[in-house]
Amino acid sequence: MAETYRALVVDKQGDDVTTSLVERGMDALPEGDVTIRVAYSSVNYKDGLATLAKGGVARTYPLIPGIDLAGTVADSKDPRFKDGDVVLITGFDLGVAHDGGFAELARVPADWVVKKPDGLSLRECMLFGTAGFTAGLAVQALEAHGVTPEKGPVLVTGATGGVGSVAVSMLANLGFDVAASTGKESEHAYLKSLGATEILSRDTVSAETRPLDKGQFAGAIDQVGGDTLSWLMAHMKYRGAIACTGLTGGIAFKSTVLPLLLRGVSVLGIDSVMCPMAERPVLWDRMAGDLRPKHLTDEIAVETDLDGLGGVLSTILKGGVRGRTVVKLA
Ligand SMILES: NC(=O)c1ccc[n+]([C@@H]2O[C@H](COP(=O)([O-])OP(=O)(O)OC[C@H]3O[C@@H](n4cnc5c(N)ncnc54)[C@H](OP(=O)(O)O)[C@@H]3O)[C@@H](O)[C@H]2O)c1
The missing domain is CATH 3.40.50.720 (NAD(P)-binding Rossmann-like Domain)
Structure with a gap:
């Protein structure tokens, strides 16, 4: 596994909040059973709020925002997942009180992880996202x-x-x-x-x-x-x-x-954050089936990367974003 990973980090000193791109060592990964090589995340309104001093979203600093992610398991200490599994996460403390999806690597509790549904690519999972x-x-x-x-x-x-x-x-x-x-x-x-x-x-x-x-x-x-x-x-x-x-x-x-x-x-x-795990794979399967929008393509979504993310986060706070923005990490 890579020795370092890139991430967008929000930090707070006094009343000032800063957002910057950093290169971190593996020792900066948070606690968790499952390490994921992040392929895609997406930009949600809440991620914009996480970059504001009084946004009421970030509960710890420094924080990597990104309330959802999709990627490949690189390492798992939990028997439910193995290297190479393709997975996704939305909600829980991700990107709020625990480092989130705006990074090339993430480490999370296994209880947050959903196996990718058949019929959706990792990118499509994040076209949906939270x-x-x-x-x-x-x-x-x-x-x-x-x-x-x-x-x-x-x-x-x-x-x-x-x-x-x-x-x-x-x-x-x-x-x-x-x-x-x-x-x-x-x-x-x-x-x-x-x-x-x-x-x-x-x-x-x-x-x-x-x-x-x-x-x-x-x-x-x-x-x-x-x-x-x-x-x-x-x-x-x-x-x-x-x-x-x-x-x-x-x-x-x-x-x-x-x-x-x-x-x-x-x-x-409607609360997506603490939605019980038992309901999640069932809904994701429907989203790959009868709930899959015909327009789950470039009509609804645009793509950015870590370098373009700062601009999208400020635009979403002004209500200026149309549809979905996926963030390509890998
Ligand atoms: N309950 C949950 O679990 C859950 C999950 C995800 C998101 N959310 C919440 O759902 C909302 C939308 O999230 P999102 O990611 O879809 O955000 P988004 O992409 O930024 O969409 C929000 C839309 O709201 C409209 N809007 C913006 N400012 C407004 C204002 N001052 N007054 C009226 N309308 C305004 C705009 O649409 P128009 O220009 O078309 O009017 C804007 O595109 C947010 O409040 C978010 O926190 C909740």
Whole structure:
């Protein structure tokens, strides 16, 4: 195994946070049973937050961010894995309290590791990454709630982002009539190419509203939160469900119990980080199968490497990234 590995490291001195590319020795690898030669990671909104002094994500310094990775096992002290296994990780403490995927090598607890599903390459696994896995969890939650294409349209908010793009494409593939909201007027054609049939502006879906307004949507996948979630509560059809995945528009929202009591609206919380291990391979298999977006290609994703990563991390914090960015390490 190489004596050194390259990584992007975030460090904090007082109130100042710095991000730099470093070459580290093997002795800098953290504790863990499984050492992985990282082929790909990806850029998620949370990785941007991990580079901010007050981002509320990094729980230790110095930290290698990167909340997901896919690669090949180089060494394992756990009998569940052997050298050469192809694996992936999303969530847990990766890139938050434990060195993450923005490095050529990673060492992690075996309990975090998922074997790569057949039918997806390592690169495709990270085209999905945490954002795609979260979109999959949200789609499954709507399905489990009984939201079907016959019940009416499903709205995806913050639709040009990572979770949003994959969610639009997954839902369209499953036969849903997909509405998409976005703040980017220039990206309407992109959203239509992913399968959205109606585009709403970000202003429309975050406007002040009555507690109950016209019931328009059978389901929603909301990765914006804030005023957008308030608006959604008022615009769901009878027994509609909102899968809440994100907070790019803020954490607080205002509503009343009326949508719950008079329309039987459900709010479904989605957490990918601590999703039980038993559920993960099952969902990854679906993501390689019926949930695989037709557009899981260069339409949704662009690629960068460790040298280009700093720029993407600052762009994602400004809401400027479209779709997914995979990070090529190997
Ligand atoms: N629950 C979980 O387990 C989980 C997992 C992954 C991600 N998340 C959360 O999901 C959210 C999206 O993550 P991501 O990786 O997809 O991020 P992303 O790629 O940056 O997408 C976020 C999108 O939100 C919209 N947006 C940005 N700023 C906004 C604002 N001020 N108000 C309203 N909309 C805004 C933009 O889309 P438009 O320009 O199209 O409107 C942007 O592209 C984040 O909050 C993230 O923390 C949660």
